[in-house]
Amino acid sequence: xxxCTIGEASAKFNIPESTIxxxxxxxxxxxxxxxxxxxxxxxxAQIALLETVICLKNTHMPISSIKQYIDWVVxxxxxxxxxxxxxxxxxQAVLAEISLMTESLKGIDVKITRYTNRK
Amino acid sequence: xxxCTIGEASAKFNIPESTIxxxxxxxxxxxxxxxxxxxxxxxxAQIALLETVICLKNTHMPISSIKQYIDWVVxxxxxxxxxxxxxxxxxQAVLAEISLMTESLKGIDVKITRYTNRK
DNA sequence: ATACGACTTAAACCATGGTTTAAGTCAACA
DNA sequence: TGTTGACTTAAACCATGGTTTAAGTCGTAT
Numbered sequence: 001x002x003x004c005t006i007g008e009a010s011a012k013f014n015i016p017e018s019t020i021x022x023x024x025x026x027x028x029x030x031x032x033x034x035x036x037x038x039x040x041x042x043x044x045a046q047i048a049l050l051e052t053v054i055c056l057k058n059t060h061m062p063i064s065s066i067k068q069y070i071d072w073v074v075x076x077x078x079x080x081x082x083x084x085x086x087x088x089x090x091x092q093a094v095l096a097e098i099s100l101m102t103e104s105l106k107g108i109d110v111k112i113t114r115y116t117n118r119k
Numbered sequence: 120x121x122x123c124t125i126g127e128a129s130a131k132f133n134i135p136e137s138t139i140x141x142x143x144x145x146x147x148x149x150x151x152x153x154x155x156x157x158x159x160x161x162x163x164a165q166i167a168l169l170e171t172v173i174c175l176k177n178t179h180m181p182i183s184s185i186k187q188y189i190d191w192v193v194x195x196x197x198x199x200x201x202x203x204x205x206x207x208x209x210x211q212a213v214l215a216e217i218s219l220m221t222e223s224l225k226g227i228d229v230k231i232t233r234y235t236n237r238k
Numbered sequence: 239a240t241a242c243g244a245c246t247t248a249a250a251c252c253a254t255g256g257t258t259t260a261a262g263t264c265a266a267c268a
Numbered sequence: 269t270g271t272t273g274a275c276t277t278a279a280a281c282c283a284t285g286g287t288t289t290a291a292g293t294c295g296t297a298t
Contacts, residue, residue, distance in 0.1 A: 254283100256281105258281065260278095260279095
């Protein structure tokens with residue numbers, strides 16, 4: 001149950017401190033505690049939330065949607081159905097994007113093959 | 120060997136005409152012919168080039184890099200080695216991005232499972 | 239003749255997702 | 269005691285990738 005600073009969170013996930021502050025300002029990291037000097041203190045729960053934000057970002061969810069999801073998390077168990085539906089829909093979107101990339105990769109492989117043979 | 124209009128190209132790839140004009144302005148679609156009235160005429164070769172641009176875009180190559188690639192295509196066979204290396208590097212970047220998305224999808228699946236069981 | 243739809247342009251506008259800057263606070267160490 | 273390093277803020281700034289607007293030109297169907 002250690003608290004960590006923004007510098008440590010930044011190092012842990014390898015993202016700039018400025019990005020973490022930006023996410024907090026956008027409402028993706030609510031309820032972050034502060035020490036007497038006003039510095040952010042990330043609890044394990046906050047770190048887990050940041051990890052979720054990064055997971056959703058890695059799968060290209062827009063910040064506005066991540067905020068909606070986080071708002072639902074904060075709101076509590078009454079929003080579980082909404083969150084479940086959102087995650088299911090998001091999963092389908094991610095699978096579709098992976099399919100598109102995988103399909104497009106074939107076109108790139110064709111070029112690689114052609115250029116390799118033309119060398 | 121049919122020429123097609125921007126409207127037909129737009130319909131064929133399901134992208135706005137404005138995007139096609141934007142790509143041309145950015146140098147991704149060079150040497151496009153015009154009719155007497157100044158309207159764009161897309162030859163089969165141009166359509167193939169547009170398809171390549173879309174393929175690279177689908178795999179998230181930035182416009183500046185797509186332009187570099189197209190410039191090399193226009194330059195001719197002397198740039199084949201450069202193009203080959205670029206496509207190889209790009210392929211690795213795409214595979215890395217797909218891996219990250221696939222990995223992050225696991226975190227989403229965990230939420231789906233948890234929310235499903237908590238209903 | 240005219241009106242419509244498809245096209246043209248340059249320039250302005252927009253959303254997204256940060257990053258950078260400037261000025262300041264604080265704790266700890268020399 | 270003073271200076272360094274890690275933090276704070278609000279606001280300005282930036283890149284990317286388009287989209288929209290306004291004003292105009294054609295070709296064709298009525």
